[in-house]
Amino acid sequence: MAIKLVLVDDHQVLLDGLEQLLRLEADFKVMATCGTVVAAIRAVDTLRPDVLILDLRLHHETGFSVLEQLASRKSPAVVVLTASDNEEDLLEAVRLGARGVVLKAMAPRTLERCIRTVHSGGDWLTVDGQDLSARLAQRHLAERRMAERLTSRELEVMRLLASQLENEEIARRLGVSPGTVKIHIHHVYMKLGVSGRQELQNYLKKTGY
DSSP states (O other): OOEEEEEEOSOHHHHHHHHHHHHTSTTEEEEEEESSHHHHHHHHHHHOOSEEEEOSEETTEEHHHHHHHHTTSOOOEEEEEESOOOHHHHHHHHHTTOOEEEETTSOHHHHHHHHHHHHTTOOBOEETTEEHHHHHHHHHHHHHHHTTTSOHHHHHHHHHHHTTOOHHHHHHHHTSOHHHHHHHHHHHHHHHTOOSHHHHHHHHHHHTO
């Protein structure tokens, strides 16, 4: 039986090329291509794909929103296909449930092998020789230590600060006002004994985060 796929990327040329490439494989069936978060979620709900191939950077949106919404659904295995090798982005994707990560710079065969691996129940989480799963486990250990001082919401804010997001984007991600975010940031800095974003980054690096 063919592996049913939905592709999500906001660049139509890339979507068309990727669709043509994957259709060459007899065991792949591309069910839909999507350029927005809304279209991606609709395709998952109506088509029930086996694997969702997801870019993290969509026009005025992010693939993280797709991953967050899929957490409450019976969702397909998600393979992140991204041009970014930023560790923060990749680890956040894995934390939100991505089962595979492939950089767009990699050979097409890498993506094909990744799709088959996650469809069969495995993970494909090594990028440039780094095991993202092991790295995420290291972060979880650091977070458990910080949880002795921070509330669960403050940990969320700290995590987004570590990703170097601006206050407005943090507020959008959490569904709160920028003013509320400022209060949480103040508490994070005070409890961790840092005075700003750079000191926070240095502190996190020392803890192995």
